[in-house]
Amino acid sequence: MKIICNGEERTITPGSKVCDLLRELALDSEAVVVECDGAILKRPEYDTHLLADGSVLELIRFVGGG
Amino acid sequence: MLTIAGKTFGSRLFGGTGKFASPEVMRDALAASGTEMVTVALRRVDLADPADDIMQVLDRARYQLLPNTSGARDAREAIRLAHLARAAGSTEWLKLEVTPDPRTLLPDPVETLAATEELVKEGFIVLPYMNADPILALRLQDVGAAAVMPLGAPIGTNQGIVTAFQVRIIIEQARVPVVVDAGLGAPSHAAQAMEMGADAVLVNTAIAVAGDPVRMARAFAMAVEAGREAYESGLGEARVEADASSPHAGLDFLR
Numbered sequence: 001m002k003i004i005c006n007g008e009e010r011t012i013t014p015g016s017k018v019c020d021l022l023r024e025l026a027l028d029s030e031a032v033v034v035e036c037d038g039a040i041l042k043r044p045e046y047d048t049h050l051l052a053d054g055s056v057l058e059l060i061r062f063v064g065g066g
Numbered sequence: 067m068l069t070i071a072g073k074t075f076g077s078r079l080f081g082g083t084g085k086f087a088s089p090e091v092m093r094d095a096l097a098a099s100g101t102e103m104v105t106v107a108l109r110r111v112d113l114a115d116p117a118d119d120i121m122q123v124l125d126r127a128r129y130q131l132l133p134n135t136s137g138a139r140d141a142r143e144a145i146r147l148a149h150l151a152r153a154a155g156s157t158e159w160l161k162l163e164v165t166p167d168p169r170t171l172l173p174d175p176v177e178t179l180a181a182t183e184e185l186v187k188e189g190f191i192v193l194p195y196m197n198a199d200p201i202l203a204l205r206l207q208d209v210g211a212a213a214v215m216p217l218g219a220p221i222g223t224n225q226g227i228v229t230a231f232q233v234r235i236i237i238e239q240a241r242v243p244v245v246v247d248a249g250l251g252a253p254s255h256a257a258q259a260m261e262m263g264a265d266a267v268l269v270n271t272a273i274a275v276a277g278d279p280v281r282m283a284r285a286f287a288m289a290v291e292a293g294r295e296a297y298e299s300g301l302g303e304a305r306v307e308a309d310a311s312s313p314h315a316g317l318d319f320l321r
Contacts, residue, residue, distance in 0.1 A: 006110045026116045033108075033154035040153045058110065060150050064092065064120050065107025065136050066082030066221065066248075066270030 003055045014053075018046040021057070033060045068265055070243050071159075071191045071212040073130065075102045078260065079290045080132070080245065081283075082270020083107075083120060091279055093123040099273065099283035103130045103266075105161055107137070108150055132193065134161040140174070141181035148185050160185065161215070162194040171221045175202050179209065186210030195247055198229035203236045203244075214240060215247040215268065218259065222271045224251025227258055237263045253282075253289030260293025261301060 001014045005021070012021060018041060022029050034041045035058040041049055051057075068075045081101040086092035096104060104124065112118060124131070133151035138144035144164050151160060162185065164177045173195050179202070182192050191212045196202055198216040206214050216236050219225035226249060227233060237244050243265035250256050256267045269286050276282035 031119050061111050062106040063109045064083040066084045
């Protein structure tokens with residue numbers, strides 16, 4: 001199953017949730033905001049939101065800026 | 067004390083977090099600046115470097131986070147970034163930036179006004195980065211901006227307050243705090259803004275890229291304090307003719 005994550009295609013195991021992807025990417029869920037198919041997920045949803053084939057994800061975080 | 071949207075700030079210097087050589091230098095410079103409000107930007111996670119996270123060194127208890135919408139070219143993009151900022155930072159505070167032209171990074175007044183109006187309705191505390199346009203400042207205030215942030219000069223140019231004439235009018239007319247943002251390249255520029263009666267200044271580049279950012283942060287802190295102190299003390303007016311500091315009387319013995 002394929003998704004687009006931050007502009008790049010990734011293959012994931014069917015049945016993966018957002019939290020599984022974050023774990024695989026070694027990302028702290030507290031530090032990342034997830035937009036899935038245009039909708040921003042709430043943090044508790046990371047543990048329940050199932051990724052679908054073709055899902056488009058944006059993983060966003062704070063960086064230095066003025 | 068400076069109060070914005072009901073929150074008081076002990077320091078009138080707001081800090082940016084961009085362009086620092088390392089997160090540790092940023093942390094130390096922010097501490098030296100005495101700031102209580104810091105801006106951050108939002109970007110895609112670099113999947114090649116997932117551990118790169120500035121929030122690990124930013125003490126949320128010490129700083130009011132002011133996420134910006136830098137990179138937005140129109141109101142729609144800025145609003146999307148604002149929603150992401152709220153989700154990422156659990157804060158309604160927002161520095162609204164809409165800059166369609168990458169060469170000048172000058173803010174789009176029409177899109178900035180539209181986005182401010184929409185985001186205020188959604189409950190955001192909006193501090194719009196704006197051209198130093200007194201009429202625009204009033205319009206932004208009217209739609210609910212919590213403060214206005216006129217530019218001294220374009221972002222990162224270190225030119226100082228080239229917009230002094232307009233900034234003076236903005237300060238004179240504003241009912242919300244005025245934060246001079248962008249272009250302040252030296253502590254003297256910050257002091258000038260404060261002497262003019264600005265409520266605060268936002269400095270990033272001049273501190274971040276200094277030879278010693280920690281000492282430069284301290285220099286800006288002192289300048290902001292000096293400028294504010296001078297403003298509150300009441301500055302004398304500039305005049306053409308001399309006005310002797312020593313007494314006229316008591317010179318009879320010379321004549």
